[in-house]
Amino acid sequence: MRTARNLAPAGIAAVLALTIAPAAQAQQMPQQTTATTVQAGWALHASAQDRAYLREAHRGNLAEIAAGKVALGKSRDRDVRAIAARLIRDHRRLDARLRSVADRLDVRLPSTPSAAQRDDLRAVAGRHGHRFDRAWLRLQEDAHSHALWLGQRELRRGHSAWVKDLARDSAPVIRHHLHAVRAEL
Template identity: 25%
Template sequence: MKKRNFVWIAAAMLAAGCGNSQQGTSGGGDTSSTVTDSTAGKGGAISAASTEFAAKAATSVLFETELGKLARNQGLNKLVKDFGSLMINDHSKSTEELQAIAGRKGITLPSALTDEQTKDLEDLKGKKGVEFDKSYVKKMLQVHRSDIAEFKNAAKEGIDADLKDFASKSLPVLKAHYDSLRSINKVIKATVDPGEITDGVETLPLR
């Protein structure tokens, strides 16, 4: 009798063990699937929005750097020349950081200006003295307003985390550039040409 009870107990334990083993295998499969999905989410393909922002940021930085070189060489007012040098220095750092992020994410950044930017650059190359200063400040105010709007959106929207961080860190610098441009514009208006320089662009408040 005792022997028979022992056999039944052993059989019950064996059945329970098999059931737990099968359940563990099933549960392990689910866990493995969850980890794989999580890993895929972190290392998956970069979104179209992320790629688009990176491309726009790259061409904007390149454009402002090229304009900065013009301002340093062709500007009449020392403030314009100095601001051009500032653009070259600040955007060199931005370019390095953006290229590093793009390299890690497998993003190919554009290496040339857009057709519109090329046209604007060539137009500015043909201007000298006061006319250059006026046109340069006007264009840079427009570009910075556009940049600030783009970077603010990127800092809020669901794009790649590194690009989002890049946008957030760049915003204070862009706003500082914009404030400097407004100050330079006022000086040029007061000391060189009392007429309209930027068609009122510099009076629009930042938000």
């Protein structure tokens, strides 16, 4: 009996703790929600720099995919063809993520590479054999160097955490492509 009297206060304390704790957590929730909302608001904001990066990087991905397809059709060099296949695969993956971010931020993306990118690829595609391979590799070196520069500019000047993460995460892939291209030159 004595044990039951000693346990009763402990039981009441436990019940009170269970009922008071959720109420205390509920009072803290608006503060946490407000902080999350503020963070989400910044993530949802796309500055002019963020929008420009998304559009240019998307055009770059489209140009790399098109260039890879041209190289697969024209080149007879096994290493150039391997690089081309990797570019197609990796830039499709990078672009899928980029499109997802652009959709979340309501940024419209162009449907084709820029006129300059199309002209450059057309000029390279007009060559044959070893000359094609060298010109194609030089085009890829320039395009990937530019892509790295774009990403660095976004990291310095961008505002959206999502877009900056995209630029940061794509840099190692682009750097790997650049090293592979330079090794073939």
